[in-house]
Amino acid sequence: MSVKIEASHDGIPHNKVMVIGAVISLVSLYIAIIGTTLGVDYLAFFGGIAAIGALIWGNSTIKKLCSYGIGTGVPSAGMLAFGSGVIALLFASTLSGISIWIVPVAALILGLVVGLFLGWISNSVLNMKIPVMTRSLAELAAVGSLALMGLGAVATGFVGFMDIATFDLLGVTVYNASYLGAGIIAVSFMLGAIALQHPFNACLGPGEKQDRTNMLAIECGFLSMIVMAVISFAFVSLIAAWISLVVAVIGWAVSYVKYVALSKRDAASWLDAKPFSDSEE
Amino acid sequence: MSAIAAKPGANAGAFQPVPSVIAIVLAIILVVVAYFLGSAGILAGGAMPVLQTLCLIILGAALIAFGVHFVPVGGAPAAMGQAPGIATGVAMLATGAGLAGLFGGAWAAELGLGVALASGAIGGALMMAITCLMVNISYVFGMGIPAASGKVLKDPITGDLQAAYKSQGTEGHGLPFISYVGGVIGGLFGGLGGTLIYIELLNFYNVGLPALGFVGAEGINMLAVGLAGIFAIGMFLVIAVLSAYNITGTIEGPHDPKFKRFPRAIVAAILASAVCGLVAMLVVALF
Numbered sequence: 001m002s003v004k005i006e007a008s009h010d011g012i013p014h015n016k017v018m019v020i021g022a023v024i025s026l027v028s029l030y031i032a033i034i035g036t037t038l039g040v041d042y043l044a045f046f047g048g049i050a051a052i053g054a055l056i057w058g059n060s061t062i063k064k065l066c067s068y069g070i071g072t073g074v075p076s077a078g079m080l081a082f083g084s085g086v087i088a089l090l091f092a093s094t095l096s097g098i099s100i101w102i103v104p105v106a107a108l109i110l111g112l113v114v115g116l117f118l119g120w121i122s123n124s125v126l127n128m129k130i131p132v133m134t135r136s137l138a139e140l141a142a143v144g145s146l147a148l149m150g151l152g153a154v155a156t157g158f159v160g161f162m163d164i165a166t167f168d169l170l171g172v173t174v175y176n177a178s179y180l181g182a183g184i185i186a187v188s189f190m191l192g193a194i195a196l197q198h199p200f201n202a203c204l205g206p207g208e209k210q211d212r213t214n215m216l217a218i219e220c221g222f223l224s225m226i227v228m229a230v231i232s233f234a235f236v237s238l239i240a241a242w243i244s245l246v247v248a249v250i251g252w253a254v255s256y257v258k259y260v261a262l263s264k265r266d267a268a269s270w271l272d273a274k275p276f277s278d279s280e281e
Numbered sequence: 282m283s284a285i286a287a288k289p290g291a292n293a294g295a296f297q298p299v300p301s302v303i304a305i306v307l308a309i310i311l312v313v314v315a316y317f318l319g320s321a322g323i324l325a326g327g328a329m330p331v332l333q334t335l336c337l338i339i340l341g342a343a344l345i346a347f348g349v350h351f352v353p354v355g356g357a358p359a360a361m362g363q364a365p366g367i368a369t370g371v372a373m374l375a376t377g378a379g380l381a382g383l384f385g386g387a388w389a390a391e392l393g394l395g396v397a398l399a400s401g402a403i404g405g406a407l408m409m410a411i412t413c414l415m416v417n418i419s420y421v422f423g424m425g426i427p428a429a430s431g432k433v434l435k436d437p438i439t440g441d442l443q444a445a446y447k448s449q450g451t452e453g454h455g456l457p458f459i460s461y462v463g464g465v466i467g468g469l470f471g472g473l474g475g476t477l478i479y480i481e482l483l484n485f486y487n488v489g490l491p492a493l494g495f496v497g498a499e500g501i502n503m504l505a506v507g508l509a510g511i512f513a514i515g516m517f518l519v520i521a522v523l524s525a526y527n528i529t530g531t532i533e534g535p536h537d538p539k540f541k542r543f544p545r546a547i548v549a550a551i552l553a554s555a556v557c558g559l560v561a562m563l564v565v566a567l568f
Contacts, residue, residue, distance in 0.1 A: 071530035073356070076372035076522045083518030084557065086511055091560045110560070117556045118519065121549045124300035126527045161564070165504055176503030183507050186514065 011210035014060050018139065021057025022108070025050045025146045029104040032153045036163075037100065041236045045244040047153025048228065048251075052221035054150060055195055058143030059217040062200045063208075065136035070128070074204070077140060078197025082189055084114045084137075085144020089152075092145065096160030103159050107145040115141030147196065151188035154228040154244055155179060156235045167235070177234075184231060191227055195220035212262040219259050222252035301548045308555040312336065315559055323566050325492035326485065334485045335558050341477035342520045342554030346546040348470025349375045349524035352409065353460035353534045358452070362426050365453040365460055365533050367416050371525030372518070374412075375471055379517045381408035382472015383479055387510065390480060398476055405472020409464040413456055420455040428455030433536050438462060453533070463534030475517050478554075482509035482561060489565030512561040519557060520550045 012020075028050035035043025058081060066074050092107035118141065119134030149159055156164050156179045164185075167178040175181040199216040203209075229244035236244075264270050312335055318324045319331030326334075352374050355366025367374055385404025389397045420426055429446035430436065431453030436443060439458050447453050456464070486505035527546040532539045 070526065072372060072522070072525040072528075073370040076370060076525055079372050079376065079518045080522040083515040083522070086515040087557050087560050090508070090512070090564050094564050094566070114556060114560060118523065118553055121304065121523060121552055122526050125297055125304050125549045125552070126523065126545055127295065127297050128526055175501055178504065178507075180507045180511070181504040183510060185507070185511050189511065189514070 014064050017060040017214075018057050021053045021055075021060070021143075022146075024053030025057070025150065026104050026108070028053060029146070029149060029153065029159065030101075032157070033100055033104070033159060036158055040240075041157040042240040042243050044154055044157040044232065044236055044240050045225075045229070045247045047150040047155075048221070048225035048244065048248060049150070050153065051147045051150030051192065051195075051225065052218055054143045054146040055192075055199075055217045055221045056214055058140055058147070058196045059199050059213060061136050061139045061143065062197065063204075063213065064132055065130070065140075066200060066204070068130045068132070070130065074201040075197040077136075078193045080118070080137065081140035081144035081196055082148065082193040083144075084118055084141040085111055085146075085148055086185070086189055088114050088141060089145040089148045090161070093149070093159060093161040093164065096162065100160055104146070104149065107149050108142050111142030111145035112138045115139065143196065144192065147192045148185070148188055151192055151224060151228050152179060152185065154225055155184060155188065155232045157232070157240065179235065187231070188224075188228060191224035195224045207266055209262070209266055212259065212266060215255055215259045215262055219252060219255040222248050222255055226252060296542075296545055301545070304548050304552040308339065308552045311555040311559050312339075315562065318563075318566070324562055325489040325565060325567065330485070330488070331562065334481045334562065335555065337481045338478050338516070338558040339551050339554045341474040341481070342516065342550040342558075343547045344470050344474030344477065345375070345379060345517060345520045346524045346527075346550035347543055348378075348405075348467045348474060349521055350528065350532065350540050350543045350546065351463040351467030351470065351535055352378065352532070353413075353456060353464050354525075354528065354530075354532050356531045358531065359454075362420070362424050362454045363451045364531060365428070365430055365455060365457060366531060367412060367456070367464070371528055371530075371532075372522050374409075375467075375521035375524070376518060377412070378405045378409045378468040379471040379475040379521065380514065381405055382468065383475040383510075383513055383517065386472065386476030387479055387506070390483060394480060397480055398473055401476025401479075402469045402473040405468035405470075405475070406465045407468070408472075409468030410461075413461045413464045417456045417461070426454045428457045428460075429453045430457045430459065430533055430536070432533050432538065433459075437536050457533075459536050460534035463536075466535070471517075471521075474520075475513055478516055478558075479509050479513035482512055485509075485562060486565060489562075492567065493565050508564065512557075516554060516557050516561070519553055523549045523553055 028046040032046040088110035092110050095106050115138035119137035122128050123133040164179040166173050203213040225248040229248045233241040315335045316332045320328035324331045353366040354371045355368050358364035359366045360368035382401040382405025386397045386401025389400040427446045430443045524546045
C-alpha cells in the first residue's frame, strides 16, 4: 500500500517547484485582479498563466504522492484535488464582498485547510500510512482551487462571487447565463482536473524526466486555456478574448513542439509512422 | 523514507478506533457550529433547516461511501483478464455511476424529494447495470473468457462453482453474478447519496441566495442549480476517492474480504462531508 517506487529525483526539488508554482499563480491572479479594478479586461489571460503555475506545482505534488503506490491510479488524485478545490474556491470567491484583494490568498489558505482535513482522514482514519499524504492532499486542494480560479478568470475576467454569478445581458442582470448559473464552472473543473492528472500519468515510469513532465503540464494548461478562451468570447470584450486565445494557442504550440522534442530526446529510438502517408497499396 | 520501513502491515484493513472517534467528534463539532451559525442568522433559513441540510448531506456522503464498496473494480489487471471486475479505477466508476444518478435526480428535482431520490438511485443503478452487461459481453465474446471469481468457491447468490472456470495464475476474470449484482447495488446507493446531497444544497441555496441579495431577476433558481450541482459533483468526487483509498485499488464486490473495510470509509465520509458541506453552505453566509 505504501511502498515507495522511485520517481525521477533529478532536477529541481519539490519545495522549490512548489514555491515557484504558487508565486507564479498568485502574482498572475493579482495582475488579473488589477486589470478588473482598473476596468479593463484584457489582462484576463493572466488567469491562464495562474492556472499553469498551479498545475506545475500540483504536478510535482502528484509525482511525490504517487511515487508511493496509492493503489487507485494517478487520476484519482486529480479528481480529489479539484473536488475539494472547487469548494474552497467558491467560498473564497464570496470573500470578495470584504475585499477583492484577499480572494486569491483566501483560496490558497482555504484549500490548504480543507485538504489538511482530507489528508488527515486518508492517513489516519483510512490507515494509508503514507508519509507525504497529509501534506500532498493539502497542497492538491490548494492547487485545484487556484487553477480553477485562474481558468475562471480567463473565461469571465473576474474572480469575485458576484461577478461570476451574474451576467449583464443588454443592461439586464441575469443569473442563468453566468459562469456559475450556466454551469461553465463544470467545464473548467474537468479541464483543470484532466490537465492536473494527465502529465504524470502519461510520463510516469523508469524513464520519467522532470523537465519533460513539467513541459507536458504546461502544454495541458495551455490546451485547457484555449477552451476557456473560446468560452470567454461570451463574457469579456472581443479584444480581451482574442488576446487570451492567441496567447493560449501560441503557448500551446510552443510547449507542444518543445514536449515532442523532449520526448524524442528521452526515447530509445524514434520512428515517424506518418499517419497520413500517401501510400495507397 | 525507505521502502522497507513503509511496507504495509498485516492490519492494513483494520478499523482504527482512536482516529475514528476523533473524526466523529470533529464532525459533531462542525454540525454544532453549523447549528449556531444558523441560529445566529449568519446562515439563512434558521437553525433547524441548516442542521437538517448538513445532516442529510452527511447521510448522502455515507451512502456514497457505502455504495462504492459494492462496485466491482478491476483496474489494470482486469483489462488483461487477470482479475474480476470492470477494467478501470474506483474513482472513474463511482463517478460515472454517481453522476449519472445525480443528473437523473436533478432532472426530477421539481417533482418532489421522493421521486428525485428514486430517479437518482435508478439512474445510477441503470448506468452500472449497462456498464456491467457491456463489460461481460466484451469479456465473454471479445476476449473469450468465462466469468469466475477468485475470492469465493461458490457464488453466494446462484451457488455456481467458481474454481472450475478460473484460469491458473489469475485471480479470476470477468464479472460473476454476485459482482454484477454488487455493481447495480453500488450504483443505487451512489446515485441516491449524490442526489440527496444535490437536493439538500439546492433547497438551501434557494433560501440562501435571495437572503444574500440576489433578487429581482429571472433565473435565480438556475444559479442555485449551478452552485448545488458543482458542489455535489465536487463532494461526490471527494467521497468516492476517499473510499477508493480505503479499498486500495481493486475489489470484486460484496463477497470480497475488502468489503468488510466499509465502516472506515463511512467514518471518513462523515468527517469529509461535514467539512466540505459546511464550507459549501458558508458560500451563502451573511457576513
